[in-house]
Amino acid sequence: MIVYFSGREFDGVAGTHRLMAEHLSAWHPVLYVDPPWSALTPLWYRLAELRGAAMNRTKVRGPVLRQEKPGLWRLVPRVLPGAQRPGMHHVTAWLTRVKVRRAVAKLGQPVTAVVAAVPDNLLTTFPGVPTLYYVTDDLAAGAELLGLPRERLLAGERRQAESATTIAVVSPVLGERFAAMGFDATVVPNGCSASAYEGVDDLPWPDDIPRFDRPVAGFVGHINGRLDLGLLEDIADAGHPLLLVGPRHFSCPAERFAALTARPNVVWTGMRPHTELPRYMRAITVGLTPYVVDDFNRASFPLKTLEYLAAGRSVVSTSLPATDWLREDAEGAALIRAESSRDAFVKAVHEELAASAGPDRADLAVRRRAYAARHDWMHRAREVAGLLNQVGGPHDSGDQARPGR
Template identity: 55%
Template sequence: MIVYFGGTAYDGVAGTDRQLTDRLAALAPVLYVDPPISLATPLLRPHLAGSLDGPPLRRQARDLYRLIPRALPGAYRPGMHHVTAALVRRATRQAAGRLGRRVTAVVIATFDAGLLGAVPGARTVFYATDDLVAGAGLIGLPARRMEKARDRLLARADAVAAVSPRLRDDFRDRGRDAEMIPTGCAPEAYEGIDTAPWPPDLAGFGRDRPAAGFVGHINARIDMGVLEGVAAAGHPLLLVGPHDPAHEPARFRALTARPNVRWTGRKSFAELPPYLRAIKVGLTPYARSAFNDASFPIKTLEYLAAGRAVVATDLPSARWLRESDPEGAELIRTEAADGFVRAVGAELAAADPAGATGRRRRFAARHDWTHRARALARLLDIDREEVPAP
């Protein structure tokens, strides 16, 4: 069995952790371990209240199990984070015992070095899906603690993986080679997208003029000026995803009040295909920062999987996609902030060349989550042919 310590709850945003473990479970049994939760957690994050309902250990699918460890209030305060890690380690060993599985591999996809040794004797891979040292302020934890945890994980893990070229190179500079395992996409989710029912809450939006669209969290990581520029240029702009109330509330209200802008709020991953049908160009407008430069936004590949054109901020991850695949430079347009709006206008006005939609989808299929899961399985020394039938 593989134990995967995720940085997000399994039933939260269907991001890297969830997508990878769903596919790893086709190669070997997986126990997904959520970040720990206490009785006080729902007071700060009400959307997690449901996690306390039901037993801590649950079966999600065939060969995929989920553990929701319980913690004491103030789980990540100085000093208490050691107690929390000890509780999670014990709960993980108990869960594996209840399932009657021998744990042979562990993935730590967080910066919690206290999870090292959770299962003695198991091969451990540290998988950095973000630069949490640079992003410590975003998650409300001390940067110094994140730095010490990162260095301990780099020193003690059996193998290291990094989500982006910037993180991979940073780890190499720190004396540890890392396998690059970027984010992927789910092309199968967009099969039949062009005949999907038009979303009822769009009421004709994008029917008469091609629209640009953004899918994801609208927070401090996003360049609000780019979104404002696209709207000010008169282009129809669709925003799908939650807005952080603390991030530029007045600017966001003014943006969504424009007649050519439609904001849907949060939508689940399963709900996305009809909304992507309504756009011609997908936007990945990230602000330049150390945290963003080390990230690998999922949305760029998801737009391509849906057959849509892409304009993305010129992050190292976008450049890697353009340079690592022969078709990348033609299918992904990268721009700095000052040229982003012009590029969006050009893509909206351009006629798609014959076969462009198919080429985008084939490109995305070469970067799907199954490929990423197999790369991670190789680091874990998991060979499908050696996995016994349950």
């Protein structure tokens, strides 16, 4: 069994860690470990909701250890209140290790590897097995957004890097950062679930959005302080229909976002299950990746860019290193628009919306899907399994697991 300390709830918007864990379970059973939960956690989320954030946090009732699908279990460790307070975070890490060992003993499966995507002291939970520190964000650059001390994040990051058997990062920028610290890191970019978007144009229209009379620009994902809200406002100002799918975090200005979503050409659905996203993709013509270009976002690898392509949609993104990495491939450069100014971004959206009725739209959709399939999560999971020496285990799925790159 692979124990996967995710740092993200299994429920909610499905991100890198849930998708990676689900695909890793094709080779070995996986225990997915949610962030710790205390008696005060519901209160914290309730306060966040009162501030206007659609948190959609899992309500922990009944078993805290349950099977989500064949080969994949999920654990929500219960800990003491004040879990991330200075000093208390060490107790939280200790309690988490204890809870995980008990869960593994209950499942009765030997642990063969550990993945940690958080800077907490968790890689030592099962001594003697291969360990992977899986870095998906520049945590220190995002300390304010995460609400945690930068110094603690930096210290935890170095401890994890020193204790891990190997390190994987999602972007070249993160690879360079760890190289500067004296550590070798393998770049394993984010992927997409290409098969989930097959036949997207034949899916039922979502019940909670209107049928638009013009091509639609859309954003799918977390609506938070990482987004350049001005770009979304500019698109709405230009009169284009704008569809927003995802929960709003309180780091996104409440009044400004409310003004945006009050416009007649803007529709916001709030949080929607990951399995329902292909239906919403049907309504989108141009997918948007409108991130602020700061140190935190420069180190990231937005999932949505590849998901838009998997649905056959055109993509307009701000100019991020991850986008540039995709565009280094000639096909990627032909299929992804990356712009570094607000005017150029809005102009690109306008052009892509106008081109959606062109004679080559069907051919472009096929090319986008084919390009996205080269970046499928199964390929990414096999890379991570290889780093952990876990390929070819009891859940190896044969032809389905063989990469097509």
